[in-house]
Amino acid sequence: AERGYRVVGVSKDSQASHQRFRSKYDLPFSLIADEEHRLQEEMGVWVPKKMYGKEYMGTLRSTFVVDAQGVIRYIFSGKEVNTSKHAEQILKVIDNL
Numbered sequence: 001a002e003r004g005y006r007v008v009g010v011s012k013d014s015q016a017s018h019q020r021f022r023s024k025y026d027l028p029f030s031l032i033a034d035e036e037h038r039l040q041e042e043m044g045v046w047v048p049k050k051m052y053g054k055e056y057m058g059t060l061r062s063t064f065v066v067d068a069q070g071v072i073r074y075i076f077s078g079k080e081v082n083t084s085k086h087a088e089q090i091l092k093v094i095d096n097l
Contacts, residue, residue, distance in 0.1 A: 003091075003094055004068070005065075005094065006029065006030075007028075007029035008031070008032060009027075009029065009030070009031040009032065010032045010034050010039055010040065011031070011032075011033070011034065012033075012035055012037050012040065012059060013033060013035075014033055014035060015033040017033075018032075018033050037057075037059075040059055043062070043064070045059055045060045045062045045077075046058075046059060046060075047059075047060045060077060060078055061077075061078065061083075062076060062077045062081065063075070063077075063081060063090065065093055065097075067097070073097055076089060076090075076093075
């Protein structure tokens with residue numbers, strides 16, 4: 001926020017699920033409930049996945065760094081997203097923009 005960016009999370013979970021999650025972890029940012037995965041499809045992150053030999057559709061964990069003009073400046077995707085150090089990853093990218 002100090003650098004002029006906002007964080008917005010998106011998942012296929014319900015609005016009620018998002019509210020519980022935000023409360024449980026005291027998240028300071030918005031979450032969008034994309035239950036019909038329209039936004040995720042538009043962004044190319046609703047993809048075929050496989051677990052234990054079973055195929056299904058799911059969300060590819062991704063982060064989009066978008067500038068003030070709405071231009072995507074960087075995309076973190078899949079295994080590139082290090083959940084324990086992701087804030088550091090994002091700040092490093094922002095510092096280099």
